[in-house]
Every structure is written in structure tokens, then in C-alpha cells.
Amino acid sequence: MNPELRRRTPTLRAARVILAKDLRIELRTLQSLSAMLLFSLTTFVLFRYGLDRTSLEGSLASGVLLMTILFAAVLGIGRLFVAEREQGGFDAFALAPIDGSALFYAKVTAQLIYLAILEAFALPVFAVLFLSDWSGLGALTAVLALLNLGLALIGTIVSVMATNSRARDLLTPLLLLPLLVPLMISAASAAAPLLDADGPSFAEFPKWLALLGLYDLIFGLIGWAVFDYLIED
Amino acid sequence: MxxxxxxxxxxxxxxxxxxxxxxxxxxxxxxxxxxxxxxxxxxxxxxxxxxxxxxxxxxxxxxxxxxxxxxxxxxxxxxxxxxxxVGMLGHAPLLYRELSGRENLRFAARLHGLKDDGEGPIEALLEQVGMSRRADLRVEEMSAGMVQRLSLCRALLPQPELxxxxxxxxxxxxxxxxxxxxxxxxxxxxxxxxxxxxxxxxxxxxxxxxxxxxxxxxxxxxxxxxxxxxxxxxxxxxxxx
Amino acid sequence: MSAPSPRILPFLAVGLIATAFGLVFFYAPLEADQGFIQKIFYLHVPLAITALVGFMLAAVHAIIHLRTGDPIHDARAYVSIHMSVIFGVAVLLTGAIWARASWGKWWVWDEPTLVSFLIVFLLYATYYPLRYAIVERDRQARYASVFAITAGAFVPLNFIAVRLAEPLIHPRTLGAANGGLPAEMMFTFLVSLAGMGLLWVTLVRFELAAKASRGHLKRLRRNLLDPDQDAIATRGLGGRIEPLIEAERA
The missing domain is CATH 3.40.50.300 (P-loop containing nucleotide triphosphate hydrolases)
Known part of the structure; x- marks a missing residue:
């Protein structure tokens, strides 16, 4: 009766297909990942001399780590949609029997994977280079997980806007950084006590995790609601 | 109406x-x-x-x-x-440069939810445009004419009504x-x-x-x-x- | 935004603001700790509240714009943000003056409301580069709306995060420990707030009207030019079509 409904690809399946395509291309070229990893390492070296410190603790440590992750993430976020823009992916998705949110899920997940790989590399390097006490690192991964989700959600919204504008490279950091301020405040406030020289303290930990979670939730809902408006022509 | x-x-x-x-x-x-x-x-x-x-x-x-x-x-x-x-064959080939011809077509087939990832139709179309043996090249390595043939396969793959x-x-x-x-x-x-x-x-x-x-x-x-x-x-x- | 008589609005706004200034200088009592400089409170805080409400209104218009696709709501969101950014400059300036007078420094980082406002201001300042980076008008309007909605949700989160991050909160005039504002101060504050709010609405309406007439002018000019455009296009074909037309006439 309704021939137009006969071949709709389920959204999660379509998202998985797009994600697999992105990961395959990334694995083949290593464009984003290699840039992010290299950038983080260089930044640590720069902080070593910029701050003239060989060991860090507390808020200084969390600041160095989180700023490095943030700016490395910006590199990846800027490239999330470049292939779709330059090679016609947006048109192909609009013609295919898939929901626009499939693209959103796929790109958020791709960015989450890149960030996890970045941190799997950068966190040990950071600990070896700067930290004397490693006991807070376990709890720190929970902070990073929630931070990553926020970065990926906001990053995906901003990236699609910047990619479809004529000031792509300019617009990504310009829009992204102010939007991430509350997220970075929460993550830094949660991470600083974990990196104290005399062992981690957890007094305010739940409060900041809750705020990180709230941020992720709200921008997840917004991203999901507005994404269709961002990809139509 | x-x-x-x-x-x-x-x-x-x-x-x-x-x-x-x-x-x-x-x-x-x-x-x-x-x-x-x-x-x-x-x-x-x-x-x-x-x-x-x-x-x-x-x-x-x-x-x-x-x-x-x-x-x-x-x-x-x-x-x-x-x-x-709708199948569209426009100025942009709608193909990813870093993927091979077959990978591109398989990606399109999966997006369209074709059976067996479109294995049969993909090979048939590649045969028809004379690309069977060259479809494992990456798109960035192909000539403009080859890209055009591949792009045609991509447009026809889901058997569009239009x-x-x-x-x-x-x-x-x-x-x-x-x-x-x-x-x-x-x-x-x-x-x-x-x-x-x-x-x-x-x-x-x-x-x-x-x-x-x-x-x-x-x-x-x-x-x-x-x-x-x-x-x-x-x-x-x-x-x- | 459909007040009955737009003509009376500017006068009402000016009248209210004049009244507020009268109240500030002759009616409201001097604050014991801060003295005369505290009176900047009646300018600074209403401006800030108006600007923030303006940002929220922009988000509401943006939602309506995405739902209906009507460009008028995009224009309203745009003008709302524009006016609130201008008010925001005034908020930051008056805030700096107040800080200088009471704490001896032009900027204080441990004043969470002011810092939050700065961050919000910085975010909304990027609204302009976003708009102007997108040429195609429909897309520009849609992206601007998405921005306005995202930024609207950002404002409260940002205030929460900055406030929680700052354990040391300076005693403030509003909501002070000794049972809030004296009645005279409260009254003056409310009149001033109403005045600023009306001023914002008036300016927004003026700019919307100006935008509308500019758009109208553009349309008129286009309609005038359109036949010419055709002629230019025809001439661009190297005059090959004129002989054909001539031949047809003959």
C-alpha cells in the first residue's frame, strides 16, 4: 500500500554503517587521530617549558591536561564533516532512506572513539611526565568520559555548522570554545582534587559529575532535536 | 489528494x-x-x-x-x-576518495538497506560499466571517466523509480x-x-x-x-x- | 510582541527611565557600606536582567522559526540578540565601574555573576561571525536559530557552573543577608527594571521596522531591475538573439 515505506533503513543500523565508513577512512588515512596525538604530546612539552615545571598537581595539573585534550579535540572536531561536504556525503544521505539523526549518532560516536584513543595515549604520557601520585587516575577516567560526551555532542553540532559555512576553520574554535566553558569548568573542578599532591579527595566529586552529566543530557537532547535542520539544504 | x-x-x-x-x-x-x-x-x-x-x-x-x-x-x-x-547522478560523484569503488558501492547499498549488502547487483553493475577489475582501486586513484562510471553505478544501485x-x-x-x-x-x-x-x-x-x-x-x-x-x-x- | 500602540512605547520607555533616574538620585536611600557608587546597581542589574531575558526571548523565537520556517521569527531572534549584546556591553562597562569603585579593581574574577555574564556575552558575540559566514539566506536563518536555541540552553548551565566553582561569594545588594532589599530600594529597582525592559522592546521594534523597510526596498529594487536583468542576460549572448527577434518581426 505504501511503497515509499518499503525500504527504510533502521536508524541505528544506518548509524552503524556510517560509523564503520568513517572509521575505515580514518584507519586508512589516520588524518585526525595522528594530528590529535601528536598535538597533545607537543603541547605537554610546551607546557613543561611554558610553566617551567617538571611536576604538576591539583588545579594546575588538571588545567594542563584538560586544555591539551580540549585543543586536540578541536582538531578532530573540525574535520568531522569535511569528507561529507567535499565528497557529497550530505546529498547521498538526503537521498538515502535513512533518518537524519543516524548521521548525528554516527558522528558523535566517531568523535567519542577518537577522544578515547587520544586519552588512552595522552593520560599515561601526562602521568609519566608530570604526576608524582597516580592514585586519582581511575576516578579521572569517569570525568573524562563525561567530558568526552559533552565535547562530542557540542562538537558535532558546531562542526556541521562550520563545515557548511565559508569560514570553516575559523568558525569551529570560535563557536566551540565559549560553548564548552561550563563543561570545562565542571571537568576542571572535578579533576583538580583528584590530582592533588597528597592524594585525591572526593568531597565535591559527585556534584561536578552531576553537572557534567546534566550538560551532556541537555546538549544531547538539543543536538538530537535540531540536527535535521542543520543538514537540509 | x-x-x-x-x-x-x-x-x-x-x-x-x-x-x-x-x-x-x-x-x-x-x-x-x-x-x-x-x-x-x-x-x-x-x-x-x-x-x-x-x-x-x-x-x-x-x-x-x-x-x-x-x-x-x-x-x-x-x-x-x-x-x-530517487537516483541522482550529479556533478559531485558522491563517492569517498579514500575508499575503493567496491567499498563505496557497498556503503551505498548498506545505507539503502539492500539485501546481502547489494553484493549481486554491485557486481552486475560493475560488469555493465566495465569496471569489474578496476573497482578495488581507491576513488582518488581513478580517472575522471572511471569515477563517472562508478558514480553511475551508485545512482542505479538502489533501482530508483526516478x-x-x-x-x-x-x-x-x-x-x-x-x-x-x-x-x-x-x-x-x-x-x-x-x-x-x-x-x-x-x-x-x-x-x-x-x-x-x-x-x-x-x-x-x-x-x-x-x-x-x-x-x-x-x-x-x-x-x- | 504585539503591544497595542507602538507609537506610545518610546515615550513610555523614556518616561519610565526618567522616573527611575529621579528615584535613584532623590528617593532611594544611600547604601551604608558602599555609599553613592552603589546607585550604579539600578543601572547595572536591570540592564543585565533585560539582556538575559532578551537572549531567552531570542531562543523562543528561534524555536518558533524552526517549527514554522517563517523568516520573521528569525529576524526577531536576530534583533533580540543584537540588542541584548549591545545591552551586554553596557552591563560589562557598568560592572567594571562598580568593581573599581567598591573593590579598587576594574575586574574581579571571584564575582560569579559578572564572570558568567562575560562568558555569555562572549558566546553571543560569535553569533555575528556565524551569520555572516553563511551566504544562503535560508540556511543562515536555520543555523542562526540553532545557535540561538543552543546558546539559550547554555545560559543557565553556565551560571550554575560558574557559581558552583566560586566558593567565595561577595555580599551583594540583592538578597543580602539582612533580609533583602529595603522597600525604597526595591521600588526604585523595579521601576528601573521596567524602564530598561521597555527601552529594550522599543529599540527592538525600531530595528525590526528598519529591517522590514530595508527588505521592502530591496524587493522593490529587484522588481524594478528584473526586466533589466533579463536584458543583460540576453545581451550577454553576444547579440545573437536580436537578429532572430528582428527576423521574426519582419
Missing amino acids: AAAEPTPPPALSIKALGRDFNEATVLRGVELELAAGGSLAILGPNGAGKTTLLRIIAGLLRPSRGSLSVLGAELPRGRWQLRGR LLADEPLSHLDPGARRELAPLLGPAPGRTRVIVSHDPSTAQTEPGMVLGLGANGSQAFYIDSGELDLTILETLYGGGPK
Whole structure:
């Protein structure tokens, strides 16, 4: 009766297909990942001399780590949609029997994977280079997980806007950084006590995790609601 | 809406269609109807809005004025009904440079939810365009003609009810054109809209012909049999190249 | 935004603001700790509240714009943000003056409300580069709306995060420990707030009207030019069509 409904690809399946395509291309070229990893390492070296410190603790440590992750993430976020823009992916998705949110899920997940790989590399390097006490690192991964989700959600919204504008490279950091301020405040406030020289303290930990979670939730809902408006022509 | 009609609804029904880009009007007063299974050639000089019209029909671009219904879906509102039923062969090949030809086609097949990731149809299409042995090259390593063949496979893969092609044979040499032309030809259950710079193809094929003038207005909409040199000279202001 | 008589609005706004200034200088009592400089409170805080409400209104218009596709709501969101950014400059300036007078420094980082406002201001300042980086008007309007909605949700989150991050909160005039504002101060504050709010609405309406007439002018000019455009296009074909027309006439 309704021939137009006969071949709709389920959204999660379509998202998985797009994600697999992105990961395959990334694995083949290593464009984003290699840039992010290299950038983080260089930044640590720069902080070593910029701050003239060989060991860090507390808020200084969390600041160095989180700023490095943030700016490395910006590199990846800027490239999330470049292939779709330059090679016609947006048109192909609009013609295919898939929901626009499939693209959103796929790109958020791709960015989450890149960030996890970045941190799997950068966190040990950071600990070896700067930290004397490693006991807070376990709890720190929970902070990073929630931070990553926020970065990926906001990053995906901003990236699609910047990619479809004529000031792509300019617009990504310009829009992204102010939007991430509350997220970075929460993550830094949660991470600083974990990196104290005399062992981690957890007094305010739940409060900041809750705020990180709230941020992720709200921008997840917004991203999901507005994404269709961002990809139509 | 008009359910009382006994004849099958037209594949394409366009009324007073216009499109602006900011202050500039690129398309105006387009009015046509095309039966299901029919074919339409769009002719016109550069900048006449041919590609714009094609993108509007594909549901990729919203019209600024007028109404259109494509395969029974009122656009732009019913755009989601078109998804998966339109094959588009545009200027952009819609292929990822870093993936091989087969990988690109398999990706398209999965997006469209084809059975077995489209294994059978992909190989059949590659065979037809003579790309079977070269389809494992990455797209960035291919020549323009190979990319064009692959792009044609991509457009035909989901067996679209409506095939939209924008100068589909432009990057190909005469031999390749002869080879690929049948793939773009009439097929059961397929309506075709083909933009062309070359009026001779429109003249030799049965179907309708839409002429768009240099300012984006409709110059004529006639059967290809009625097309003659005078009409073309008026359209192009100098006769076909 | 459909007040009955737009003509009376500017006068009402000016009248209210004049009244507020009268109240500030002659009616409201001097604050014991801060003295005369505290009176900048009646300018600074209403400006800030108006600007923030303006940002929120922009988000509401943006939602309506995405739902209906009507460009008027995009224009309203745009003008709302524009006016609130201008008010925001005034908020930051008056805040700096107040900080200088009471704490001896032009900027204090441990004043969470002011810092939050700065961050919000910085975010909304990027609204302009976003708009102007997108040429095609429909897309520009849609992206601007998405921005306005995202930023609207951002504002409260940002205030929460900055406030929680700052354990040391300076005693403030509003909501002070000794049972809030004295009645005279509260009254003056409310009149001033109403005045600023009306001023914002008036300016927004003026700019919307100006925008509308500019758009109208553009349309008129386009309609005038359109036949010419055709002629230019025809001439661009190297004059090959004129002989044809001539031939047809003959």
C-alpha cells in the first residue's frame, strides 16, 4: 500500500554503517587521530617549558591536561564533516532512506572513539611526565568520559555548522570554545582534587559529575532535536 | 489528494515553480507534468537553472515559489517519502576518495538497506560499466571517466523509480558514451530526468523536452519530436554547438 | 510582541527611565557600606536582567522559526540578540565601574555573576561571525536559530557552573543577608527594571521596522531591475538573439 515505506533503513543500523565508513577512512588515512596525538604530546612539552615545571598537581595539573585534550579535540572536531561536504556525503544521505539523526549518532560516536584513543595515549604520557601520585587516575577516567560526551555532542553540532559555512576553520574554535566553558569548568573542578599532591579527595566529586552529566543530557537532547535542520539544504 | 483519477498519477507535476538565491531569481515559472515511466530532457544555456531544478526535484533544495509533486510526494513537505526512491547522478560523484569503488558501492547499498549488502547487483553493475577489475582501486586513484562510471553505478544501485542525471556522459569519450548510454536509457518502472548540454541526444530520444532560458524562465515544454533548429537557436541564441 | 500602540512605547520607555533616574538620585536611600557608587546597581542589574531575558526571548523565537520556517521569527531572534549584546556591553562597562569603585579593581574574577555574564556575552558575540559566514539566506536563518536555541540552553548551565566553582561569594545588594532589599530600594529597582525592559522592546521594534523597510526596498529594487536583468542576460549572448527577434518581426 505504501511503497515509499518499503525500504527504510533502521536508524541505528544506518548509524552503524556510517560509523564503520568513517572509521575505515580514518584507519586508512589516520588524518585526525595522528594530528590529535601528536598535538597533545607537543603541547605537554610546551607546557613543561611554558610553566617551567617538571611536576604538576591539583588545579594546575588538571588545567594542563584538560586544555591539551580540549585543543586536540578541536582538531578532530573540525574535520568531522569535511569528507561529507567535499565528497557529497550530505546529498547521498538526503537521498538515502535513512533518518537524519543516524548521521548525528554516527558522528558523535566517531568523535567519542577518537577522544578515547587520544586519552588512552595522552593520560599515561601526562602521568609519566608530570604526576608524582597516580592514585586519582581511575576516578579521572569517569570525568573524562563525561567530558568526552559533552565535547562530542557540542562538537558535532558546531562542526556541521562550520563545515557548511565559508569560514570553516575559523568558525569551529570560535563557536566551540565559549560553548564548552561550563563543561570545562565542571571537568576542571572535578579533576583538580583528584590530582592533588597528597592524594585525591572526593568531597565535591559527585556534584561536578552531576553537572557534567546534566550538560551532556541537555546538549544531547538539543543536538538530537535540531540536527535535521542543520543538514537540509 | 485528487484520488478520483483513474489514470496513474504523474511521476512529476510542477506548477509555477520558482527558486531564488538571496536576491537573484535563478528559476521561474516552471510548469510541467511527466507521466510515470516517461523521460524528460532539460535543455538550456549555462546558468539557466537546470541543476537547480534537478536538485529541487530530488528534494535536496526547497522551492521558493510554486508547488511540485514527485512520485506522489508533495515537496518539500513530503520529502521523506522520496528517500531511497530517487537516483541522482550529479556533478559531485558522491563517492569517498579514500575508499575503493567496491567499498563505496557497498556503503551505498548498506545505507539503502539492500539485501546481502547489494553484493549481486554491485557486481552486475560493475560488469555493465566495465569496471569489474578496476573497482578495488581507491576513488582518488581513478580517472575522471572511471569515477563517472562508478558514480553511475551508485545512482542505479538502489533501482530508483526516478533517475535524475546532470550531464551524465560529460567526462566520457565517444566509445564510453556508446557503452554507457543504454544504462541511462528507458527501463521498466523508471522515470528519467536528464539535464543535457547536447540537444542532439534530446532530439533522438522519445520523451518530453523542457527548455530553460538564460534567466531561468521556462522557454518551452514540448515533445522531443517537435524540437527543431529554430526552437534551439532561440533557446541558445546561436544554435547548438 | 504585539503591544497595542507602538507609537506610545518610546515615550513610555523614556518616561519610565526618567522616573527611575529621579528615584535613584532623590528617593532611594544611600547604601551604608558602599555609599553613592552603589546607585550604579539600578543601572547595572536591570540592564543585565533585560539582556538575559532578551537572549531567552531570542531562543523562543528561534524555536518558533524552526517549527514554522517563517523568516520573521528569525529576524526577531536576530534583533533580540543584537540588542541584548549591545545591552551586554553596557552591563560589562557598568560592572567594571562598580568593581573599581567598591573593590579598587576594574575586574574581579571571584564575582560569579559578572564572570558568567562575560562568558555569555562572549558566546553571543560569535553569533555575528556565524551569520555572516553563511551566504544562503535560508540556511543562515536555520543555523542562526540553532545557535540561538543552543546558546539559550547554555545560559543557565553556565551560571550554575560558574557559581558552583566560586566558593567565595561577595555580599551583594540583592538578597543580602539582612533580609533583602529595603522597600525604597526595591521600588526604585523595579521601576528601573521596567524602564530598561521597555527601552529594550522599543529599540527592538525600531530595528525590526528598519529591517522590514530595508527588505521592502530591496524587493522593490529587484522588481524594478528584473526586466533589466533579463536584458543583460540576453545581451550577454553576444547579440545573437536580436537578429532572430528582428527576423521574426519582419
